[in-house]
Amino acid sequence: MYTQMVDVSEPGLExxxxxxxxxxxxxxxxxTIEADDWMPQAYRDTLVRQISQHAHSEIVGMLPEGxxxxxxxxxxxxxxxxxxxxxxxxxxxxxxxxxxxxxxxxDEMVDALLTGRSKYSSIFNYPTLTWADVGAIGxxxxxxxxINQVPLTxxxxxxxxxxxxxxxxxxxFHQRQGFEVLxxxxxxxxxxxxxxxxxxxxxxxxxxxxxxxxxxxxxxxATSMRWKIKLFTNDELRQKFVDQTVPQxxxxxxxxxxxxLKWNAERNHYxxxxxxxxxxxxxxxxNGPCNRERLRARINAHEDGxxxxxxxxxxxxxxxxxxxxxxxxxxxxx
Amino acid sequence: MSEPxxxxxxxxxxxxxxxxxxxxxxxxxxxxxxAEMAMQNARDVYARRNEGASLWVVRASDIVASQPEDxxxxxxxxxxxxxxxxxxxxxxxxxxxx
Numbered sequence: 001m002y003t004q005m006v007d008v009s010e011p012g013l014e015x016x017x018x019x020x021x022x023x024x025x026x027x028x029x030x031x032t033i034e035a036d037d038w039m040p041q042a043y044r045d046t047l048v049r050q051i052s053q054h055a056h057s058e059i060v061g062m063l064p065e066g067x068x069x070x071x072x073x074x075x076x077x078x079x080x081x082x083x084x085x086x087x088x089x090x091x092x093x094x095x096x097x098x099x100x101x102x103x104x105x106x107d108e109m110v111d112a113l114l115t116g117r118s119k120y121s122s123i124f125n126y127p128t129l130t131w132a133d134v135g136a137i138g139x140x141x142x143x144x145x146x147i148n149q150v151p152l153t154x155x156x157x158x159x160x161x162x163x164x165x166x167x168x169x170x171x172x173f174h175q176r177q178g179f180e181v182l183x184x185x186x187x188x189x190x191x192x193x194x195x196x197x198x199x200x201x202x203x204x205x206x207x208x209x210x211x212x213x214x215x216x217x218x219x220x221x222a223t224s225m226r227w228k229i230k231l232f233t234n235d236e237l238r239q240k241f242v243d244q245t246v247p248q249x250x251x252x253x254x255x256x257x258x259x260x261l262k263w264n265a266e267r268n269h270y271x272x273x274x275x276x277x278x279x280x281x282x283x284x285x286x287n288g289p290c291n292r293e294r295l296r297a298r299i300n301a302h303e304d305g306x307x308x309x310x311x312x313x314x315x316x317x318x319x320x321x322x323x324x325x326x327x328x329x330x331x332x333x334x
Numbered sequence: 335m336s337e338p339x340x341x342x343x344x345x346x347x348x349x350x351x352x353x354x355x356x357x358x359x360x361x362x363x364x365x366x367x368x369a370e371m372a373m374q375n376a377r378d379v380y381a382r383r384n385e386g387a388s389l390w391v392v393r394a395s396d397i398v399a400s401q402p403e404d405x406x407x408x409x410x411x412x413x414x415x416x417x418x419x420x421x422x423x424x425x426x427x428x429x430x431x432x
Binding site: 087106 | 342343345361362363364365367368371378379380382383401
């Protein structure tokens, strides 16, 4: 997901302090934890990693789609894509703000991204080769994100849950516009339909892998679920994604590239094949098709923008002085 | 990375009054060097969809907030004064509009 393989800090030896008991009781009774409430250090550290990783994914996620803004096939598509990319920036900013309430600074988080200490979702390390990829990202990647994010609106940490509410409201346009791009291609020429199928062929498995490793290999599921910062397991969410997406592919007349995909009437779910997990781990470790390019783009944006940040500060300092002076004068006159 | 950075950019809290006649509501926060930039950023970050009729931006450092441990002193007064709630009173059967 946008927060795959978050390094969860396991709580230390059984902490039976009064504060810990109050915290556990709140979690059990679904009482939201707020930023200034006492919380175990491991919970705080894990949330900082999870929320900042989520924020980084939104920010890096602008790159693959931004690639198509100048080449979108009509003015309307261009406007839509720009609005979507702008939303992703907004989502990143809501999430950075939520993480900051835990005591980490924006600069520390940005630095962690740019130096490679902090991860972002593996999905954004794949290239957008054709216009159909923009459709596939909206349909599959945003579709998967919605499945992950809707439960997080009920997670235990208030600022994160509230950011998720805003994000989920905005996200459904993203998924629909993607599906509409593909619907248009699939009802167009045979070449256009083939382009849509090619995009599905390349994006299907990376999207399925967005939910992270299978439950058996996901070491920290239990702790995160105990803390209610993860409400369903990776495999539960993945199943939901497959079940909801297959009929949509059928509607488009596209074939999902999985020979093992089959409706299982007994389970009332689709059975599906095993993703190439060694590819997933390679991408997470930095060896996907676009890892270096993505990070380089973020570093360049940060460095090229340094003079703007400096100029804004200098401007504010220059204009703050007279105002402060007059405030002081007023005070002494009173 | 490079210095100086947002370390010098104060935090602002953003409030939006929706167009339905409700009070301003906290929607999130952002960094900006001054009030003008805070308002501009609030527009870009928190008002992309016709969310409301009015924006407030307030420097986070100017907000005086109660602490979690102050809660009882601030909010528990109602607990031993149930007569402040209409449910404290018995309405005789058959009496209407009360």
